[in-house]
Amino acid sequence: MRLVVAGAFGVEGKRTEVGAEVLLHESFNFIKGKRVGLVTNQTGVIGNLRHIADVLYEAPEVKLTALFGPEHGIRGDVQDALSIESYIDERTGLPVYSLYGETRKPTAEMLSNIDVLLLDLQDVGARYYTYLYTMSYAMMAAAEASIKFVVLDRPNPINGVSVEGNILELRFRSFVGQYPIPVRYGMTIGELAMLFNGEYGIDADLTVIKMNNWRRDMWFDDTGLIWVQPSPNIPTLEAATVYPGTCLLEGTNVSEGRGTTKPFEVFGAPWMDCAKLTAELASRDLQGVLFRQAYFIPTFSKYRGERCCGVQVHVTDRRIFKPFETGLHIIDAINRIHPDEFEWIKPKPGSRHYYFDLLVGTDRIREQLQEGLPVERIIEGFQDKLSSFMEVRRDYLLYDNRTEGSMKTLPVKEPCSVDIESLEETDEEFEKILTEQRNPRTIDIDRKSITEILRVINAEDKKVPYAVEKEIPNIARAVKLVVRCFRMGGRLFYVGSGTSGRLGVIDAAECPPTFSTPQHLVQGIIAGGKEAVWRSIEGAEDDYEDGRREIIKRGISAKDVVVGLSASGRTPFVVAALLEAKKRGAKTVAVSTTPNSKIGEIADVAISPLVGPEVITGSTRMKAGTAEKLVLNMISTTSMVKIGKVYSNLMIDLKPVSEKLRSRARRIIKVLTGVDSKAAYDTFIRAGCNLKIALVMIEADVDRDAAVRALKESSGIVWKAIEIARKGKQKLNRT
Missing domain, CATH: 3.90.1150.140 (Aspartate Aminotransferase, domain 1)
Structure with a gap:
């Protein structure tokens, strides 16, 4: 597999040059003297809107021998799903083979007079678009015929960063979806060709000719290119x-x-x-x-x-x-x-x-x-597979977020808008951080008795709840972001190093057993990886690039929330993670015990409980750590309450997979409704061993179907479901 890159690349503000133009700049070196077949349609134009077929036909260095058209035809004038016949092109006299009729894969006869098969098609960034599978079938045919296959790359018009949707199951393969990729894949057609070739056994002799001056975060109207509608019903x-x-x-x-x-x-x-x-x-x-x-x-x-x-x-x-x-x-x-x-x-x-x-x-x-399952739950159900795809995808990304080109097939390192040197504080600046200042109340702590030391620690710890209380408005803003994220099918990530990172990992780990959440819903990311949970990994907190990589690796997107944890508010690992998360559209929260912190300036919401200097200078596992733990408790617990994991003050989203849990569910029914053991048991069984359904059935005095409908309408919030079910029953009784 080869990548072809032009010798000179543009600078910020220049128009994107598509792969076809790069081929021209190189004077057709790659295909000079070859018999060329071209898979294209009306979108195969260069910057001056000349069609690549015309350019190749008139070029003495190249012999264009055949044209191939996808769905909608080579001129893009045929409506969707209509079969197209092959014909002779009036202008050039070349055969135009239809790949959207009886034949969707070029035959050996069609390729008999071809040394190189070029593809120049503008796709729209969605899995349903059939041009992708015209490409994959053409790649298969080229591999079988032992001829080269070249993709002239073009932009993903809806950007090359955003990834969304479920992964296709292979038993549902069709011409609107051939491979296990998400609906919105965030890749160019050239990158997809590499992925198809590398992951799904096509094994073509593939070359992708990259674009100049294209960044992953660009939409089509950022490129300076003129929009040519790729199909009749995508006019804009x-x-x-x-x-x-x-x-x-x-x-x-x-x-x-x-x-x-x-x-x-x-x-x-x-x-x-x-x-x-x-x-x-x-x-x-x-x-x-x-x-x-x-x-x-x-x-x-x-x-x-x-x-x-x-x-x-x-x-x-x-x-x-x-x-x-x-x-x-x-x-x-x-x-x-x-x-x-x-x-x-x-x-x-x-x-x-x-x-x-x-x-x-x-x-x-x-x-x-x-x-009637809430959409948020549906989306939640395919996040694990989507994350796995992101791991595969990154090995095939050819572009980063800079206009300078380079031949990359490894994960890209996109620059963040921060001066890394600014993270290197002078001694004077470092001492301004509250947690690094000396506490005047503990100057002589080494001379105090055990009881005196304990009392002074306790007195300092009492300041923490008051400092956190002052931040409740900001914590509430953070909770709203998290609740919205969960309802959208997003995830919550805690990012930190040292004590802060461990606290994030602990809070994330406690959510599944406490609230029966899926493992992926709340995740902790700690500088230095899992080993850093058990022992200190020196230098991990200063690894700026690793902070970015951790965000990229998890496929974080606009539906997610990332909470950065740093007592000092300046940890490079956390700064980088928040910047990368924001770049990908995620909502961000900063938790720091330092006012006007760097992470607070970056984040959408800044939470800064000012607990003052530590008992032991710089020991942020003490008051700062306690404050962080209280804030995380408030964020995760309140969010779980608001998405229906709690009724009254009891955890009710139990998965009764054992007799112990089924017994607990029946006891909860008795406590919350006041019914006896037999009624609790009978209703629980009629509810299909679903605690929420049983509670609505008893409290609203309705059957299982009515309870299920009410819970769906309330998005799983039990008290709302009870009200809905009661109103529904009253309305039914009146009629």
Whole structure:
């Protein structure tokens, strides 16, 4: 596998040069004198909008012998899912082979007059897009024919950082999803070619010709390139931005806006109560997006010629907008409001799978939506596999966040906007840190008796709760971020070194046994790794790059929250981790016992309980550590209460996997409801051994189905579910 990089790279502010232009700069050196086949369409243009096919055809150094077109045709004028025939190109007289008809993989005959097969296609950054699999089939054919395969790289139009969605299950492979990658993969088409080749056994003689002046965080309108719509129903970058989510509507009887001027940005149906749906979606407080009631009449596709009541998706902050998650919320809301009208498109004759399942790459999500499982829980269910993909993905990333090019196939080290030298405090500055100052009350502690030492330590420790109390408004802000993160399917990370890191690890480790959370939901990251939990790893806290790597390794994204812990507020490992997390869109919180700290300046929320100098100067395992522990207790416990892990003051999200736990669940039912042992046991059994369902059944006096519906509507909050169930029963009694 080779990478080709131009000799001179641009500087900040210059237009991105696509792989085709780099090939021209190198005077076709890589393909000079070769017979070339080209897989392309209308997007295969260079900066001046000349098409690469025309450039190659006119170049005396190259012999262009055949053209290959993907879905929508080589000119991009054919609607989706329509078969295309092969033909002779009028201008060049070359054969144009269709790879979206009876043949999707080039045949040996098609490749018989070719030495090198080039691919120049603009994809849209979503797994459903068929151009990706036209590429993979062409790579397979090239490998079988022992000819070279070259990808002329192009930008991921919706950036190369954001990764979102579930991993496709191989039994749902189709031409809208061939490989176990997420819906939004955050890679260029060239990087994907490398991943497909390296991970899935294609084994092509692959070369990727990289772009110049492209960074991972760029959106298409940051590149200076002119947008050429990659397919008929992706006319704009705005459509591409929402496509990873609203494309899911293709698997339902809701119009995804085809046949309108805003495909994928509007959706609806003649039977839809769009005012109610708009209000419901607005109430979900999704990040970076607003919803507006809209009406449209499709000129083709679903509900052609019919007036549809619907919704337009308005992205207000694309950096934090999550299209796939939003798409699931849209379908969930429609299903809840229109359970009788909403339908999944049935499998086609000869197919075992719903089209929605092929799009999403599993049948589990459709079943979970049908069951009414909250979207946040659905997203939570695939985070572990998504994290595993991130580990694989990083080995194939070719670009970092700088415009300077380099040949990289290892994890990139993206620069953070911080001067590392500024972290190296002078002695005078270091002494300004509260925890490094001498405590005047303990100057003579070495001369005190044991009892006197204990009393002075106790007196100093009493200051900690008061210092934490002053920070409750900021702690509340942090809790709101964490609760929102959990409801979005995100994760909570604690990052620290030494005592601070150990406290984060402890709080994370205590969440699963205390609140029955999945292991990945709350995680602790400590400088120096696991060994640092047991013993001091000298220098680990100063490893700036390791702080960044830890964030990258875990695939942290905009749905996550990262809490940086540093008594001094200046630990390089933590500073780097927070900067990297912010770059990836995550919400950040700083916990420090130093005012106006560096991590406090970086974070979205700064919590600074000022406990003063330590009893033993610099021993932050004492008051500073106690303050951090109290803050973490408050953040994690309050967050768990607000997502329904507690009813009254009892932990109720038990998983009754043993008789001991089942017995505890029945005792909780008795304590909370006042029923006797037999009633508690009987209801618990009728509730399917689900404690929450049993509590709602007893407290609201409803059957299991009503209790389940109420819990779904309340997102698992028991007291709300009881109120909902009671109101539902009263309404039923009145009728």
